Amino acid sequence: MTETAPLRNENLLRRLRRMRVLVIHPDDPERQMFLAHLKRIGCQVESVWPAPDSLPDHVDVVLFVLTKISDRRSLSWMVNSAAIARIAIISFETPEILAEIERLNVHGVLTKPIRIFGILAVLTTALGIARHERRLTQRIRSLDDTLKARRKIEKAVAILSETRNISEEEAYRRLRDKSQNTKTSIADIADAIVASSDI
Helix, strand or coil: CCCHHHHHHHHHHHHHHHCEEEEECCCCHHHHHHHHHHHHHCCEEEEECCCCCCCCCCCCEEEEECCCCCHHHHCHHHHHCCCCEEEEEECCCCHHHHHHHHHCCCCEEEECCCCCCCHHHHHHHHHHHHHHHHHHHHHHHHHHHHHHHHHHHHHHHHHHHHHHCCCHHHHHHHHHHHHHHHCCCHHHHHHHHHHHHHC
């Protein structure tokens, strides 16, 4: 039991060192201290100010200053960026700022003035939440595809049953056999049957 804990810690640090971090923060001493700490952790860090119009392709984590509602336009690309972990840096907890945190689907929050203690914990937590979110999104997409395929198969079974004057069980068996014999997915065969019946 004790042997696996250090291994997990090593894996976590290795993952953090591979992270490509974009920091959106004004150029001031606080940003310099923040960037230096992220580099000490081993992250690959890049900083910009003001916020870019779109997300650079190579970014895994975005840490960004959220100060006022006018940031809504400059950070709008973040709403649809499911592939990144998002950490907001805030000075106040106004209703507008809290609404933006929710709208941008933020995974973690740091408060100003930024302190070294807590950065690693927020970074680790945000990455874990973002990774979990991506897995759930992929699973939902997979289930959605399965459901669509199932509907096509049911429709193809009904078409075969009606046109060949056979039971639905027999129609499904023929679909399955055709799939096995041709090494084609049953969903693709069902799709072809439905498409040909629509002509």
